[in-house]
Amino acid sequence: MAIKNVGVIGCGLMGGGIVQVAAQAGCQVLFVEASDELVGRGLGRLRATLEGLVAKGKLEAKAKDETLARIAGTTRLDDLKSCDLVVEAMTEQQQLKNETFAKLDRICPPHALLATNTSSCNVTAMAAATRRPAQVLGLHFFNPVPLMKLVEVARTILTDEGTVRAATDWVRAVGKTPVQTKDSTAFIVNRLLVPYLLDAIRAYEGGLATLEDIDQAMKLGCGYPMGPFTLLDLVGLDTAMYVAEVMFEEFREPRYAPPPLLKRMVLAGHLGRKAGRGFYRYDAT
Numbered sequence: 014m015a016i017k018n019v020g021v022i023g024c025g026l027m028g029g030g031i032v033q034v035a036a037q038a039g040c041q042v043l044f045v046e047a048s049d050e051l052v053g054r055g056l057g058r059l060r061a062t063l064e065g066l067v068a069k070g071k072l073e074a075k076a077k078d079e080t081l082a083r084i085a086g087t088t089r090l091d092d093l094k095s096c097d098l099v100v101e102a103m104t105e106q107q108q109l110k111n112e113t114f115a116k117l118d119r120i121c122p123p124h125a126l127l128a129t130n131t132s133s134c135n136v137t138a139m140a141a142a143t144r145r146p147a148q149v150l151g152l153h154f155f156n157p158v159p160l161m162k163l164v165e166v167a168r169t170i171l172t173d174e175g176t177v178r179a180a181t182d183w184v185r186a187v188g189k190t191p192v193q194t195k196d197s198t199a200f201i202v203n204r205l206l207v208p209y210l211l212d213a214i215r216a217y218e219g220g221l222a223t224l225e226d227i228d229q230a231m232k233l234g235c236g237y238p239m240g241p242f243t244l245l246d247l248v249g250l251d252t253a254m255y256v257a258e259v260m261f262e263e264f265r266e267p268r269y270a271p272p273p274l275l276k277r278m279v280l281a282g283h284l285g286r287k288a289g290r291g292f293y294r295y296d297a298t
Contacts (some may be wrong), residue, residue: 024055028102030158052086092183246291
C-alpha cells in the first residue's frame with residue numbers, strides 16, 4: 014500500500030517533527046490540534062524551522078515552499094477521513110489514546126493504518142479499541158525527529174504482516190531507519206536506556222562521584238555523545254520519571270523504580286532544560 018496522505022494528531026515537539034519529515038518526503042500531511050491557536054502555533058513553528066534550514070543552506074527555498082504547501086492543520090478529527098496513515102502523538106495517557114483510536118477507526122477509510130508514537134503506553138490496548146486491530150501498530154520516533162534516524166516499529170500480537178511491511182516501507186520513505194520490536198513496555202531503546210539513567214542517579218545519590226565526573230566518565234569511557242545527567246535534563250526529569258513508573262508498574266523490577274532523588278527533583282520543579290534547572294542550571298535564553 015502506497016502511503017500518500019498522512020494524518021498526525023498533535024503538533025508539539027514530536028508531532029511537529031513527524032509532520033515535517035513526512036511533508037519533506039512528499040506526503041500530504043494534515044495535523045490535528047486542540048484549538049485554532051495551537052494550529053497556528055504549529056504552522057508557525059514548522060515555517061520557522063524550514064526557513065532556518067534555508068538560511069543554513071540545508072534546504073532550497075523552493076523545497077521549503079513545496080513542503081509548506083503540503084501541510085495543513087485542523088481542530089477536527091473528522092478531517093482525517095482521507096488519510097492512508099494516521100500517527101498519534103498526543104500526551105502519554107492510555108485512556109485518552111484508546112478513546113482516540115476508537116474514534117479514528119470510525120473516521121478513517123478501511124485501508125488506513127493507525128499508529129501511535131507512544132514510548133510507554135500499551136499499543137495492544139489501542140488496537141483492541143478498534144475494529145481493525147490488524148492495522149494498528151507503534152511507530153516510535155525519537156527527539157528531535159528531523160535529526161534522529163531511528164524509528165521503532167512495534168507490532169502487537171494482533172498486527173498483521175502487511176501492516177508492518179507497509180509501515181516499515183513508509184518509515185524508510187521518510188528517510189528513517191526502522192527496527193522492529195514487539196509491543197512490550199518501553200520497546201528496545203527505553204528498556205535498556207532507562208535503567209542506565211536511573212542507575213546513574215543512584216550512583217550520584219550514593220556519593221560515588223560528582224555529576225560532572227559521572228557524565229565525563231560515560232562520554233569518554235563508553236563513547237556516548239552525552240552523559241546521563243545531561244541526557245536526563247534534555248529529556249525532562251518528569252518524562253523520565255513517568256516512563257520509569259510505567260515500566261515499574263509493568264515489570265515490578267527494582268531497577269525500573271524511580272530513585273528518591275528523581276522524585277524530589279520533579280516535585281521541586283527541577284525538570285531539566287525546559288525549566289531552566291535540573292541536575293544542571295541553564296541560563297534563560
